[in-house]
Amino acid sequence: MTAVLLDVDTGIDDALAILTAALHDSIELVGCTIVWGNTDVAQGARNTTEVLRLVGHGDVPVAIGAAGPRDGSPARFSPEVHGDDGLGGFADRSVEPVLGGESAVELILRLSHERAGELELVAVGPLTNVAAALDADPSLPERVRHVTIMGGAALAPGNVSDAAEANIWHDPEAAQVVLDASWDLTMVGLDVTMTSLITDAHRERLAAGGAAGRFSAAILDHYLGYYEGWTGTRASGNHDALALAVAAGLVRTTLSPIVDVTVDCSHGPARGRTVAELEGEWGTWPDREGARHRVVMEVEPGFEDAMVELIASAR
Amino acid sequence: MTAVLLDVDTGIDDALAILTAALHDSIELVGCTIVWGNTDVAQGARNTTEVLRLVGHGDVPVAIGAAGPRDGSPARFSPEVHGDDGLGGFADRSVEPVLGGESAVELILRLSHERAGELELVAVGPLTNVAAALDADPSLPERVRHVTIMGGAALAPGNVSDAAEANIWHDPEAAQVVLDASWDLTMVGLDVTMTSLITDAHRERLAAGGAAGRFSAAILDHYLGYYEGWTGTRASGNHDALALAVAAGLVRTTLSPIVDVTVDCSHGPARGRTVAELEGEWGTWPDREGARHRVVMEVEPGFEDAMVELIASAR
Numbered sequence: 076m077t078a079v080l081l082d083v084d085t086g087i088d089d090a091l092a093i094l095t096a097a098l099h100d101s102i103e104l105v106g107c108t109i110v111w112g113n114t115d116v117a118q119g120a121r122n123t124t125e126v127l128r129l130v131g132h133g134d135v136p137v138a139i140g141a142a143g144p145r146d147g148s149p150a151r152f153s154p155e156v157h158g159d160d161g162l163g164g165f166a167d168r169s170v171e172p173v174l175g176g177e178s179a180v181e182l183i184l185r186l187s188h189e190r191a192g193e194l195e196l197v198a199v200g201p202l203t204n205v206a207a208a209l210d211a212d213p214s215l216p217e218r219v220r221h222v223t224i225m226g227g228a229a230l231a232p233g234n235v236s237d238a239a240e241a242n243i244w245h246d247p248e249a250a251q252v253v254l255d256a257s258w259d260l261t262m263v264g265l266d267v268t269m270t271s272l273i274t275d276a277h278r279e280r281l282a283a284g285g286a287a288g289r290f291s292a293a294i295l296d297h298y299l300g301y302y303e304g305w306t307g308t309r310a311s312g313n314h315d316a317l318a319l320a321v322a323a324g325l326v327r328t329t330l331s332p333i334v335d336v337t338v339d340c341s342h343g344p345a346r347g348r349t350v351a352e353l354e355g356e357w358g359t360w361p362d363r364e365g366a367r368h369r370v371v372m373e374v375e376p377g378f379e380d381a382m383v384e385l386i387a388s389a390r
Numbered sequence: 391m392t393a394v395l396l397d398v399d400t401g402i403d404d405a406l407a408i409l410t411a412a413l414h415d416s417i418e419l420v421g422c423t424i425v426w427g428n429t430d431v432a433q434g435a436r437n438t439t440e441v442l443r444l445v446g447h448g449d450v451p452v453a454i455g456a457a458g459p460r461d462g463s464p465a466r467f468s469p470e471v472h473g474d475d476g477l478g479g480f481a482d483r484s485v486e487p488v489l490g491g492e493s494a495v496e497l498i499l500r501l502s503h504e505r506a507g508e509l510e511l512v513a514v515g516p517l518t519n520v521a522a523a524l525d526a527d528p529s530l531p532e533r534v535r536h537v538t539i540m541g542g543a544a545l546a547p548g549n550v551s552d553a554a555e556a557n558i559w560h561d562p563e564a565a566q567v568v569l570d571a572s573w574d575l576t577m578v579g580l581d582v583t584m585t586s587l588i589t590d591a592h593r594e595r596l597a598a599g600g601a602a603g604r605f606s607a608a609i610l611d612h613y614l615g616y617y618e619g620w621t622g623t624r625a626s627g628n629h630d631a632l633a634l635a636v637a638a639g640l641v642r643t644t645l646s647p648i649v650d651v652t653v654d655c656s657h658g659p660a661r662g663r664t665v666a667e668l669e670g671e672w673g674t675w676p677d678r679e680g681a682r683h684r685v686v687m688e689v690e691p692g693f694e695d696a697m698v699e700l701i702a703s704a705r
C-alpha cells in the first residue's frame with residue numbers, strides 16, 4: 076500500500092491519474108494539492124473534487140496552491156489541450172469543493188509529518204507548489220519517501236516548444252528547485268509518456284463501463300482529438316497516470332538510469348528543457364556517481380490496458 | 391560531378407572526409423578552408439595538406455581562417471578525441487602547407503564567383519569561417535548551390551555537453567548566422583552520424599590497403615579508442631565524411647524533414663543545442679511551410695563500407 080499525495084492541475088490526464096489513485100487497491104490517496112497549469116486553480120480544484128466524488132472519494136483532502144509561476148510572470152493555461160474547463164467541456168462547473176482551510180503547502184507539510192517516511196509525492200503539474208513547500212520547510216525531503224514527477228523530456232522533443240515539455244516549461248525555476256532538493260526523484264517525461272498510448276479502443280472500453288468509465292470516455296474524446304491534430308494519430312500520451320503508476324509500482328520500468336538533470340532556466344530557445352546526463356548512443360546508459368534523478372526511458376507495456384479496465388469496471 | 395568546397399578543422403574524421411572527396415569520381419574538390427576546432431588552424435592546415443598530398447591532390451587550394459570563435463572567447467580544442475596533433479599522433483608535423491595568400495573567407499568568396507551556382511559548401515567544423523564569409527559578402531548565398539554542415543543534434547544527446555554537439559557548441563553564434571542566411575542548408579548531426587559507424591573491421595580493411603588506407607587505419611586507432619571509453623564500444627561515428635556523402639549524393643537519406651532549426655545561444659545548460667522543429671513522436675515529421683533546414687534523421691546504411699573500400703583501394 077503506497078501513501079500517495081497527488082499534486083495536480085486537473086486536466087484530462089490528471090483526471091485519469093486521480094481515478095487510478097482512488098480506485099487501485101495498492102494506493103492510499105492521502106491528499107490532492109492543486110497547482111495552476113492545465114487550467115486555473117479554482118477550476119482545477121472543482122475538477123479534482125468532481126473526479127474524487129465520482130468514485131466515492133470526496134473525503135480526500137483537497138487544498139489549493141499557486142495560481143501562477145514562481146517568478147511572478149503571468150499564468151498561461153492549456154485550453155486547446157484540455158478544453159476551457161480542463162475536462163474537455165464535460166466539467167460540472169457547479170461543483171463546490173470542500174476545502175479544509177489549508178493551503179497546498181500546508182497540506183503537503185502536514186501530511187509529510189503525519190506520514191513521515193512513507194509519503195510518495197507525485198507531482199503531475201508545474202512544480203510551483205512543491206518548490207514553495209521546500210521554501211517553507213527545507214527539511215521536507217527528510218520526511219518524504221520519494222518524489223515522482225510527470226514532466227520533462229530527456230531525448231524526446233518537447234510538446235509546448237521544440238525543446239520543452241509543458242509542466243517544466245510552465246515553471247522552469249520551480250522545477251530546478253525541486254530537482255536540487257536532497258530527495259530521490261523520478262522523472263517520468265515525454266520519452267516514456269508519449270509511447271504509453273491511450274487509443275480509441277481504450278475509450279470504447281471505458282464508454283461501456285460504469286460512471287467513472289463513461290466520464291473518462293467523454294473527456295478523452297477531446298483529448299484524442301487534440302492529439303490527432305498534433306501527431307496525426309488519434310492516440311494520446313498517458314502522462315500523469317503513468318507517473319503515478321511508476322511511483323506506486325503499478326508498472327515496471329525497463330530502462331531508467333540515475334543521472335543528473337538540469338533545467339534550462341535561460342530565456343533561450345531551449346527554456347524549460349530538462350537537460351539529462353545521457354551520453355553515448357548505444358545500449359543503456361550507466362547510473363552516474365552521486366546522481367539522484369532517475370530518468371524513466373522505457374516501461375513495460377500494458378499499463379494502459381490495466382488502467383482502463385480498473386476505471387471501466389469501477390462500481 | 392559535384393564541386394565541393396570543404397571547410398575543415400582536420401581532425402581524424404575530417405581526414406576521412408578529405409580522402410573521400412579527393413578520391414571519389416563524382417566529386418571535384420575545389421578547395422579546403424581551415425577553421426579552428428578539433429585542432430588549431432596551423433595544425434589543421436598541415437594535416438589537411440598532408441592528407442591531400444597522400445592521395446596526389448596537393449594542388450587543391452588550402453586557406454586558413456578563423457583561429458577561434460566569433461565572440462572572441464578563447465578557442466578550446468579536442469586533443470582527447472583527435473590527439474594533440476589532430477591525427478591521433480600520426481601527423482607529420484614537418485609538412486609545410488603551400489598557402490596561396492588568400493584567407494579562408496577570400497577563398498570561399500572567390501570560388502563562389504568562379505563556380506557560381508554549382509558550388510556545394512560542406513562545412514564540417516565550427517561555422518566561424520562560413521559566418522565570416524557571410525559578413526564579408528551577404529550576397530554569398532545567391533551563388534552557392536547548397537550548404538551542408540556536420541553539426542548539431544536534433545533529438546540525439548550531445549557529445550561535448552548533454553545537449554550540444556561539438557561543432558555547434560564551439561561557436562553557437564556563428565552557427566546561428568549560417569542558419570539565418572538565405573540558402574538551403576542540410577544538417578547532418580549526431581542523430582545520424584552516431585548511427586553510421588566505423589568499426590575495427592573497417593580499420594582492418596584499411597590497414598590491408600594502400601598508403602591512404604594504412605594512414606587511415608593508423609589514425610583511426612586513436613579515434614576508436616576514444617569512442618570505446620565514451621560509449622563502451624570500439625566504434626566511432628562517421629561524422630564528417632557522412633556530411634560530405636549526403637552533400638554529394640553518395641548516400642541516400644531516408645528521413646530528412648525540412649524544418650526550422652534554432653541554435654541555443656544562451657549561456658544556459660543547453661548552449662549550442664540545435665533546437666529543431668520536430669514535434670510529435672510517431673512516424674515521420676512533416677516538412678514545415680517556409681522552413682529551409684533539412685535535418686537528416688536517417689540514411690540508408692552501407693556508406694561506411696563503400697568509403698572504406700574507396701580509401702583502402704586507392705593507388
